[in-house]
Amino acid sequence: MRMSGAGVVAAAIAVLMLAATGCGSEENAGAESSDLEFVAVFHNPPAQPYMAQLRRGIEDAAEKLGVNARVTGPEKFSPAKQADLLTSAIAGKPDGIITSIPDPRPVDGPLRRAIDEGIPVFVLDARDERPLDERIPYYDFVGVSVALEGELGAEALLKEGKPKLAVCPVSEAGNISLEKTCDGFEARMKKEGVPVDTIQISLGQNPSQQAADIRSYLNGHPDADAIFTLGPIDALSVNKVLEEEGLLDRVKHSTVVLDKTIVKPFRDGEIVGVVEPQPYFQGFMSVVGLYLKNRYGFEFAHDVFTDVLVDASDLDRLSKQLDQGIR
Amino acid sequence: MVATLVTFVAFSAVAPGFLTLGSLASTLVLAAELGIVAMAVTMLMISGEFDLSVGSVLGLSSMLIPYTMVTYGWPAGVAIVFAMGAALLIGLANGLIVTKIGIPSFIVTLGGLLLWRGMSAVISEGQTFSVPYESSALAVFSQRFGEGFSVSAIWFAAVLLLLAFMLGRTMFGNWVFASGGNEPAARNMGVPVDRTRIMLFMCTAGAAALVAVIQVGRFTSVDPQRGANLELEAITAAVVGGTLLTGGYGSVIGTALACLMLGMIRNGLVLAGVADYWYAATIGLLVVGAVVINHYVSRAARAHGSD
Numbered sequence: 293m294r295m296s297g298a299g300v301v302a303a304a305i306a307v308l309m310l311a312a313t314g315c316g317s318e319e320n321a322g323a324e325s326s327d328l329e330f331v332a333v334f335h336n337p338p339a340q341p342y343m344a345q346l347r348r349g350i351e352d353a354a355e356k357l358g359v360n361a362r363v364t365g366p367e368k369f370s371p372a373k374q375a376d377l378l379t380s381a382i383a384g385k386p387d388g389i390i391t392s393i394p395d396p397r398p399v400d401g402p403l404r405r406a407i408d409e410g411i412p413v414f415v416l417d418a419r420d421e422r423p424l425d426e427r428i429p430y431y432d433f434v435g436v437s438v439a440l441e442g443e444l445g446a447e448a449l450l451k452e453g454k455p456k457l458a459v460c461p462v463s464e465a466g467n468i469s470l471e472k473t474c475d476g477f478e479a480r481m482k483k484e485g486v487p488v489d490t491i492q493i494s495l496g497q498n499p500s501q502q503a504a505d506i507r508s509y510l511n512g513h514p515d516a517d518a519i520f521t522l523g524p525i526d527a528l529s530v531n532k533v534l535e536e537e538g539l540l541d542r543v544k545h546s547t548v549v550l551d552k553t554i555v556k557p558f559r560d561g562e563i564v565g566v567v568e569p570q571p572y573f574q575g576f577m578s579v580v581g582l583y584l585k586n587r588y589g590f591e592f593a594h595d596v597f598t599d600v601l602v603d604a605s606d607l608d609r610l611s612k613q614l615d616q617g618i619r
Numbered sequence: 620m621v622a623t624l625v626t627f628v629a630f631s632a633v634a635p636g637f638l639t640l641g642s643l644a645s646t647l648v649l650a651a652e653l654g655i656v657a658m659a660v661t662m663l664m665i666s667g668e669f670d671l672s673v674g675s676v677l678g679l680s681s682m683l684i685p686y687t688m689v690t691y692g693w694p695a696g697v698a699i700v701f702a703m704g705a706a707l708l709i710g711l712a713n714g715l716i717v718t719k720i721g722i723p724s725f726i727v728t729l730g731g732l733l734l735w736r737g738m739s740a741v742i743s744e745g746q747t748f749s750v751p752y753e754s755s756a757l758a759v760f761s762q763r764f765g766e767g768f769s770v771s772a773i774w775f776a777a778v779l780l781l782l783a784f785m786l787g788r789t790m791f792g793n794w795v796f797a798s799g800g801n802e803p804a805a806r807n808m809g810v811p812v813d814r815t816r817i818m819l820f821m822c823t824a825g826a827a828a829l830v831a832v833i834q835v836g837r838f839t840s841v842d843p844q845r846g847a848n849l850e851l852e853a854i855t856a857a858v859v860g861g862t863l864l865t866g867g868y869g870s871v872i873g874t875a876l877a878c879l880m881l882g883m884i885r886n887g888l889v890l891a892g893v894a895d896y897w898y899a900a901t902i903g904l905l906v907v908g909a910v911v912i913n914h915y916v917s918r919a920a921r922a923h924g925s926d
Contacts, residue, residue, distance in 0.1 A: 337740075337843075337844070338745065339739075339740030339743075339745040339843045339844075340745065340842070340843070340844060341745060341746055341747045341842055341843075343745065344744065344745025344746055347745065368844075368847070465896060491889075492896065494885075495844075495847075496842065496844070497842075497844040497845055497846060497847040497848065498846070498848075498849070499834060499837075499838045499845075500648055500649060500652050500834060500837070501649055501885065503648075503838075504645040504646075504648060504649050504882075504885065504886060504889075505885070505889050507641070507645050507767070508636075508642065508645055508886050508889035508890050509889055511636045511639060511641050511642055511645075511890070512634075512635055512636045512889070512890045512892070524747065525747070525842055528838060528840055529838070532837065532838055536763060536767060537641075537767070551746075551747055552746075552747065552749060553747050553749045553839075553840040617746075
């Protein structure tokens with residue numbers, strides 16, 4: 293049996309209701325479920341804010357479903373280190389692997405080996421973007437479409453008027469997903485005849501350096517009047533530079549991922565739109581997916597995309613979720 | 620000094636907008652924050668020790684400010700004092716473990732790098748924390764003026780003057796050079812090597828905390844990765860500024876000039892439209908070049924001394 297993306301969501305809700313009420317066959321399944329062991333291996337540190345939301349979703353779902361879930365990842369962005377961690381995880385013969393694929397090449401071997409050994413692989417956040425016949429045959433994916441993410445970021449800016457020059461700053465060199473997000477942004481902007489610069493900036497761990505990069509670029513490109521940032525840390529640096537340079541009215545800014553740090557500039561209209569990939573939802577769904585696979589043998593047919601474009605009118609609802617720590 | 624001037628002239632020629640006040644302000648902000656930490660690290664390196672934990676101490680100090688403000692409702696001033704106090708205690712612990720137990724500083728502070736980075740993540744549970752309101756106490760450390768200039772430049776100048784004076788004009792400065800130049804001889808002459816080094820470990824941690832406050836004041840939020848890799852940048856600046864990795868020789872003025880040069884390179888490459896990757900490559904070349912030059916200079920000095 294194969295399921296659509298909407299089917300996954302419906303099944304997840306049903307499973308949670310059964311788990312919560314203790315109905316159906318869960319009486320017997322309880323003992324079996326507690327034996328289930330899932331391992332999540334990220335490409336970034338699990339302590340990074342975005343990854344922490346994925347982790348929280350995974351851990352909450354595991355607790356609610358009565359399964360064990362461990363989360364690990366490299367100390368910094370590294371698909372190669374991620375591949376090593378996957379190899380270790382697979383050696384433990386878990387009942388499922390949860391992972392992200394910003395770069396498929398390093399993780400191709402370990403993940404195919406896991407699948408060959410009968411370990412279901414659930415992908416979240418970033419998927420293998422290669423053509424279907426080359427793609428790692430993972431069980432399912434819930435996460436972002438990088439191209440869609442870029443398109444939505446462009447849409448938010450285009451609503452404000454046609455920019456003269458748009459910029460997509462990338463702070464994580466070598467992260468193919470980020471570069472493809474900028475490609476999606478550029479493709480949508482080019483449809484409207486807007487030129488796009490994709491530029492490299494410093495990592496957010498040194499916000500002063502990152503802000504200096506952006507400031508230098510804006511000083512050298514006075515035509516730039518639209519910026520699409522790829523995360524809240526980058527967004528905050530850009531917002532700070534625009535504020536300090538008095539450019540908040542002239543340069544429009546959209547970004548990806550809503551967190552508490554950008555609520556104020558978003559509410560004040562300094563950020564015109566946020567593409568929200570809902571990482572908590574992704575993490576939660578990955579555990580539900582593996583649970584369904586292990587317990588009932590369900591199959592899925594389609595990738596499920598979680599990107600939604602939100603504007604400031606959604607903030608009351610979203611703020612409640614931020615306070616709950618689930619967004 | 621010459622290398623800094625050459626860098627300035629070169630980017631003035633090839634990078635459009637490099638000579639604007641805004642661009643110079645950007646350079647100064649970068650140089651100031653790195654410089655405050657790098658000058659303290661320079662003093663420690665002259666005394667023959669390393670501190671690889673400065674980036675993580677900066678990260679933890681940064682996190683403690685909004686965390687205590689949000690979680691315990693502490694006023695910003697109290698949170699700042701607490702964060703700085705925590706950093707000084709970490710410096711004290713590093714110094715005591717190195718000098719009293721005899722474990723190499725490289726190992727002790729490598730452990731600190733991991734421990735304090737991990738503690739930032741534990742405290743914040745991986746989340747980003749923001750200061751809940753605008754604070755005049757934080758503004759003291761990060762206020763901006765003119766064409767984008769920051770108070771951090773004044774802190775940079777103050778730390779430079781203080782450390783240059785301490786190193787060049789006081790007994791403590793002599794102890795620093797003596798501790799790194801020839802430790803047994805220094806001990807025989809009554810130099811309090813352990814006390815000197817403990818104070819320098821506290822100085823590097825305190826400098827990291829100062830930059831933490833400056834950054835929190837400006838950006839108002841902190842994530843658990845704040846400050847990562849700062850330790851390498853600080854050592855790079857010290858080496859490019861002429862400090863010997865073997866200890867006993869160096870200058871905080873040289874380090875300050877190196878920080879200005881690194882800031883110019885960073886800023887100039889962006890203005891010249893050169894990809895970010897080239898920054899790391901350029902810095903790598905500079906470090907190797909500086910070490911080679913230092914090697915020949917110290918060999919020539921030894922040869923001159925034996926004549």
